[in-house]
Amino acid sequence: MSLSIPFANTYGTLPAQLFTRMKPTAVADPSLIAFNHDLAAELGIENTQDIAELSRVFGGNEVPQGADPLAQLYAAHQFGQWNPQLGDGRALMLGDVETTAGRFDIQLKGSGPTPYSRNGDGRAWLGPVLREYVMSEAMHALGIPTTRALAAVATGEQVFRETALPGAVITRVAASHIRVGTFQILVARRDLDGLQALNEHAVERHYPDCNNPLEFLQAVIHAQAKLVAKWMSIGFIHGVMNTDNCTVSGETIDYGPCAFMDEFHPMQVFSSIDRHGRYAYGNQPDIIVWNMAQLATSLVPLMPDADQAVKDFTAAVHAMPKLLHENWRNAFGAKLGMTSPSQEDDRLIQELLQLMADEKADFTNTFRALTDGTANPKLDKSDAFQSWTQRWRTRIEREEDPIAKMRAANPYIIPRNHQIEAMIQAAVQGDYDPFHRLNALLATPFAASSEALYLTHPPQDAERVEATFCGT
Structure with missing residues (x-):
């Protein structure tokens, strides 16, 4: 085997009950x-020119030398309801690697069933794989903390959802896959030794300056406050902010029913499973505070004085809305x-x-029109907008x-959602050109170009995507 990946495999040194x-x-x-x-080079992966070998390794047919594949265990609150055991039901972490920029997990998603599959097939179909590839790399280019996409491989097999669909595997890279739910399952099982080991590992990996669980909690709160404010500033809706989709690293993870808004509405929902709007755009700041409260609860057993810990952790969580608002103000202030x-x-x-909500103005195009001094067909006829513009110009x-x-x-x-959908439909028919074109253009999202002009167009009525799906 010529492919060289410098695996360190530190997660596998944690207590065995955390994985299989x-x-x-x-x-x-x-x-x-x-x-x-480019990402492979950052990870120190060498000898990546053999397409057949890359296909075998990142399709799951060949375990690379030095890898220690494992499926991680975790629990979660899903839409506010407690689920006592989840885990990687369709994913395996090949291992983690140490780089000059830190340590990163390399994970196959769609690699087959695990003990946590809950009777699922452990596979992924092509659409969600390409969606996650495009979305995560676009988010990275936008400067949003996120998991990354290293590879996408077609499996030559079909998977069955409502119908037969082409299968695929994505290779995801993350600062780690440690979730709020990873802590929650150990607390639920009263595994204090495992909880202590996980906390020490997470601190060493992400926040080495933290000296105790309270400082760790505060660090995670700060990271998540910055992340969600950044989501809000680009009109991004995660769609499924369960505690298993909330990392302690402060990265965006799990691009299931996610979406970018076209027309701005503060309570916009796309996720087909979010029937009550729990994870609507405007609810995301409240939900991340709720998630951090669950992390705080999970850390209490690590403190010598539980009553004092509850007081200190409660104060940290209660301080988060102000922190979120400050990050929100800075992010939107920069946009203006x-x-x-x-x-x-x-x-x-x-x-x-x-004004944008009242006139159903496009979120991205409104801010870009202000930037470029170009026309805004949704707002320019509004007297209120003209008055606002004068006050804004005076301010800056x-x-x-x-x-x-x-x-x-x-x-x-x-x-944009309709362009992602069109890309997926083309790929299902064997045409990957739209996928590659999207990736190339979205690598430079702040650069105006004639080639990228079509990506600025909101959907026509027939193109609208009303709902997005987990669908992996």
């Missing part, structure tokens, strides 16, 4: 769809050209968002080069 060691299930005819050579937005700027930001007169700041904060293009 096993090999991926081979597929019929692995064929490489895409491989992220402000270097250090103040509390007085909240009204200006909120008024614009209300005291900023140094506000347009440069706006250009760095307001993308020209995003992965």
